[in-house]
Amino acid sequence: MPMPSRLRVRPAVRLAVAALALLAFAACSDDETGPEEAHAPHRAAVFVDGVDVSENLLLPIGEAVRVEIRFYDDQDVQITGIDDDHFASIAFTPGDFATVADVAGEHFQKDVTGGDAVGTATFLVGYGHDAAADEEQFGPFDATVVATAAGPAAAQGR
Numbered sequence: 687m688p689m690p691s692r693l694r695v696r697p698a699v700r701l702a703v704a705a706l707a708l709l710a711f712a713a714c715s716d717d718e719t720g721p722e723e724a725h726a727p728h729r730a731a732v733f734v735d736g737v738d739v740s741e742n743l744l745l746p747i748g749e750a751v752r753v754e755i756r757f758y759d760d761q762d763v764q765i766t767g768i769d770d771d772h773f774a775s776i777a778f779t780p781g782d783f784a785t786v787a788d789v790a791g792e793h794f795q796k797d798v799t800g801g802d803a804v805g806t807a808t809f810l811v812g813y814g815h816d817a818a819a820d821e822e823q824f825g826p827f828d829a830t831v832v833a834t835a836a837g838p839a840a841a842q843g844r
Contacts, residue, residue, distance in 0.1 A: 727757035727765055730774075730811040730824035743809070743829040745784055745800030755794045755811055769793045775812035775819035778829065783807035788817075800831040807831075 731740045733754040745751055755774040757765045773793045776786045782801060789795040807829050814821035 726759070727813055727822060727824070728760045729758045729762075730813065731756045731758065732811065732827060740827055743798070743827060745798060745829060745831045746834045747800050747802060747804065747831055750787075750797045750799045752789070753796045753798050755796070757794075757813060771815065773812075773814055773817050773819040775814075776809050777812065778807050778809045779826075780807060783809075784829065784831065803831065804833050805831050 731738055732743055733739060733756060734743070734751055743751075743753065753776065755776070757768075757774075759765055769792070774796070776796050776798065778784050778786075783805070784801055784807070785799045787797040787799075789797055808826035809829055810823045810825040811827065812819035812821075812823055
């Protein structure tokens with residue numbers, strides 16, 4: 687007696703579903719990261735004119751220095767392409783050591799102006815999804831206000 691077609695299709699459907707599940711499982715691996723993990727920074731670095739000044743940011747008295755903040759993942763690879771929807775901040779201790787101004791359209795760049803007196807301070811770099819950039823903090827980093835008439839590049843030792 688011939689089998690009804692419903693019974694013949696059912697094993698085929700089961701086989702197809704099992705094959706799809708197996709393919710989906712095989713395509714996944716333990717080292718995949720979700721969208722948030724893919725751009726979660728593990729460290730920050732501070733640059734002036736393309737030079738890493740994370741060891742000590744030098745600021746001439748009263749002069750603005752364009753500071754770029756770069757974020758790195760847990761493999762120490764720079765995270766790029768996230769600055770449209772992420773923000774950075776710089777906060778000095780003491781707070782009046784230098785002023786920090788946003789750069790229009792550049793979430794990871796700041797114009798930092800040294801205070802009126804030679805001295806040293808520390809600062810933290812913030813990271814987040816809004817302008818407060820307060821979801822993560824990195825540092826402290828060292829900063830020094832120096833007396834120089836040669837400008838920001840000379841202050842950085844270049």
